Amino acid sequence: KKSGSCKKLYIAGCLPRYIENITTGSKQEKEYKSVLLNIDGIIDSVKIYGCFAPKIKATHPWLSYVKISEGCNNNCAYCLIPKLRGGLKLRATMDIIKEIEILSKKNVKEIIFVAQDTTLHKDLTRILKKTAKIRNIRWIRIMYAHPKHISKKLISLMANERKILKYIDLPLQHCNDKILKLMNRGYCKSDIERIVNLLREKIPEIVIRTTFIVGFPGETEKDFDELKTFVKSMKFDRVGVFPFSRENGTKAYNMKGQIQEKVKNDRLKKLMRLQERISYVKNKALMGKTLDVIVEKIVDADKTFKKRMTYNFIGRSYRDAPDIDGFVYAYSFNISKIKLGDIVKVRVNGCSTHDLYGVMIDSRRKTG
Structure with missing residues (x-):
């Protein structure tokens, strides 16, 4: 903005709500005041907007993200989203389809469904089926699927509908039962193994992307070793690893057993090095395909x-x-x-x- 390349600067998403919830007089308030002084306004994007609402499309012309719900009911111990965005609010199915029809007329070929939890939309399979019938749409991608809400019906549809890409973003966060319970994820290690095995059985070419949090309060070296062994044995196609971020206002903020930042970062590097070896072997297997x-x-x-x-x-x-x-x-x-x-x-x-x-x-x- 100082150089003149940015004429106007606005903030949107969770950040404005986060700033509203910062404690008066805290160090964070002072830090974010400088942010507010340098912006031109706030865009309230934490809403369900209909298909005819004016939008700025920030992606390539041939792809578009389509939000199917807002908010979340999962209440994970590390997450502020329910406080910032509220509980789950579903977008009407036909409004979603109308938006995709409009996008298809603008030569959009890839639709990427997003939400805080896409699989919690009660009409997801119907949305996918209707999207697949739109002539110009070639690729349909599902992001942010919660492991607890993956259904056999969804897996079957993914297996049989050619336009739905054999790819799923499935954030697991951990595999240790103690940590998963502390996180309030609503599933255990055996549930993860069952879901992943079912996906691979029904969709042999499936690409599974997942994420893990390392350094969650109470995570011991033994718990982390279990996670490494799990990643090594499950051989996911794509993995993102994040150090636990202690957010004021979450249940995890005051949990006992907070982990030092150095330990978190060391665990992140170890897990990513392991995954890089797996990723290379996976890519090498595609030679000639x-x-x-x-x-x-x-x-x-x-x-x-x-x-x-x-x-x-x-x-x-x-x-x-x-x-x-x-x-x-x-x-x-x-x-x-x-x-x-x-x-x-x-x-x-x-x-x-x-x-x-x-x-x-x-x-x-x-x-x-």
């Missing part, structure tokens, strides 16, 4: 020649959610006929820990 890839950037091949592989476009496969997963770097011998947002076929011939490399094998552009 052909994947559909949505084109997101076209580059000059001459500038990539000295890097790992020569490529002239970058995209994502069904295995990659935007911003949080990897990319597919590929080469096309017919690059002039490719447009951003096209879905093309790429044969994988190289990999790194997080990304894939390949060659486009179908010169015909898919526009449907």
Whole structure:
């Protein structure tokens, strides 16, 4: 903003509500006062907005996030969302579908369903079925699915509907029964194993992304070792690891057994190193496979020649959610006929820990 590249600065989401709840006279209040002095306003985005509400689309033209609910009833011990956003409020099914129909007419191909807990929407399977019938929508992705609310009906639909990507974001947070109970997650280790095994049985090509919290109050070295063993044995495709953040106003804030920051960060590094080895093996197993890839950037091949592989476009496969997963770097011998947002076929011939490399094998552009 000081340089002039940002003309107006607004804040939205949880932050305005969080600032409202800060204790008067606290150190945090002083810190956030400086934030408020440097912004031009607050946007109240913590609401259910209908399909005709004016929105600024901040993503690529070919993809869109669609929120299906607001708030949360899960009351996890580490989370402020129920206090900041309130209890669960479901968005009307037909309003959701109408928004997607409008988006499809603007050439959106990938719909990403989001909420604090997408699987708690009572009409989720109906929403997915109706979305799949919209002609221009090619990919449907489900994020923020709560393990406690994954149903056999949802798994069956994912297995049988070709437009629903064989990908699910399933935040587990931990595997130790004691820690899961303290977190108030509502499930135990055996429940996780049952759900993951069922997903893999019914959808063999499923990509499971998950997240874990390390350093939660009361987590011993033995508990952390159990988590490492669990990650090693379950071999998830994508894993994010976060150190426990002590948020005032949550149940976990005053729990006994708070862990030192250094210990949290050491555990995070150890778990991520383990997952990186798993990710590389998973990617290596894709060598020779052909994947559909949505084109997101076209580059000059001459500038990539000295890097790992020569490529002239970058995209994502069904295995990659935007911003949080990897990319597919590929080469096309017919690059002039490719447009951003096209879905093309790429044969994988190289990999790194997080990304894939390949060659486009179908010169015909898919526009449907």
